[in-house]
Amino acid sequence: MTKIIQISDPHIVPHGQLAYDRVDTAPPLAECVETINRMLPRIGLVDMAIVTGDLTDFGSAEEYQRFRDLMAPLEVPYRVIPGNHDNIDVMRTSFGDQTWMPRSGPINWVQEFSNLALIGLDSSVAGQSHGHLSTQTLAFLKESLDGMALKTVLVAMHHPPFLTGKHKMDTQNLRDSSDLGEILSAYRGELRLICGHVHRNIVSLFGNVVCQIAPGTSHAVTMDLRPDAPNCLTREPGAFLLHETRNGLISHNIPIGQFDGPWLFYPDRG
Template sequence: MSKIIQLSDPHIVPEGQLAYCVVDTATALVQAVATINRCLPLIGPVDLAIVTGDLTDFGTPAEYARFRRIMSSLDIPYRVVPGNHDLRENLRAGFAGESWMSATGGINWDIELADFAVIGLDTLVEGYHHGGLDPETLAFLRDRLARFNGKPVIVGLHHPPFTTGIHPMDLNNLRNGDHLRDILDAYRGEALLVCGHVHRGVTRMFGSSIGLIAPGTSHCVTLDQRIENPHTLSLEPSGFMLHEWRDGFVSHLIGADFPEDRYPFSTPAIGDRSLQ
């Protein structure tokens, strides 16, 4: 049974700094990695982890080096796509030598697992917070879907191609999501679209596919749906996702503080309630 883990928006900053003077994003990623490793005996084997963008806050080489140092503790291989806080060439240099990293152009890749394929797409439009799929990336997606020929696919990218009701994020989502929706709607296999950018769990239909946004590994964008919202972050519980194939895609949200302690579903006065 094929399975992947999705992490998103770690926003690693230089050593000694807090993101936005508030968030210790590096410690949060360390905790997420440790939790994944601790969960693997319960949910594994897991083929791969993907990180759906905003690996760093400023896109500097030092931040990518710090990201890679933290992720080196992860017990499964991983791949990444860039987000609006990344810089493409610094990210590329940070992963030089990785077989999946493109030498030029968009950071797009694909991998075929036993039950489904995974396609990573680059939506970074440097200098802007919104995202876009350039003609090269759209052609890459069409080509890979033709190759996978109806096999279930997970498409991973940073910017969601749909609105969430959080106005500042909706202004900066994927600008040409219509192209993506048309391509996925024409695919004859099951497609699951997994995004980041909004730092909170959101699920909705996207054409004939399910689209979801994974929470960040540290802070959340505040759920404030007023038009004039002040665009703030909040320190809500963070997490990551497990996407797996059973008789269709199944996605699980796992808290980054997933505890080791567990308790049997039994109460002496009531009897065995183990089926709850």
């Protein structure tokens, strides 16, 4: 049984600043790390964590160093992929000591476990909010899947390829996604696409593939489905996802923090 934790959209800013002048994003990421570490004895061995983009708010070296400092206590190995708020050149330098970080080109990588493979893809477009997968990235994905021998696969990228009903965010989703859909739909094993960007737990089909968006660690895109709704954030409780292989892939939404309990439903019955 393989377990993968998905953290998304921490948006770390420099010391003394707030994301969008509203949110202190560092304490929620630190609390996320603490929550994971505290829960490990109950959820079992986690093979890897992935952060699905927007590690930082402005893509500066200071922000990436602060992100790494906040993640350092995590008792699980982790990898990252970029989002639209990231700078892949600065990210590459900031993670230059990691063997999985590509030395050039898109930040794509693959990690195989005994019964699952995790593929990280770079959907970022320099200077833009929307996502796009380059020809090089699509070729990397196809070649990786061709070598999987029907193993269960999680494909991770920042931008979701489907419409969520949040118009302002949907204009910034993945564009030119037909080639991606063909590659994913052609895979004969179990495959799930996991994303970030919208800061909410949302599940939909993309072709014949289940696609799941992860919540953010510190704030959410406001739940407002009116066509003319402005792009707003709400300081809802953060969460992360736990994906695991049992009889197929299942995913758990785990809120960040410490809560009252656990209490037996019927303590007098043992």
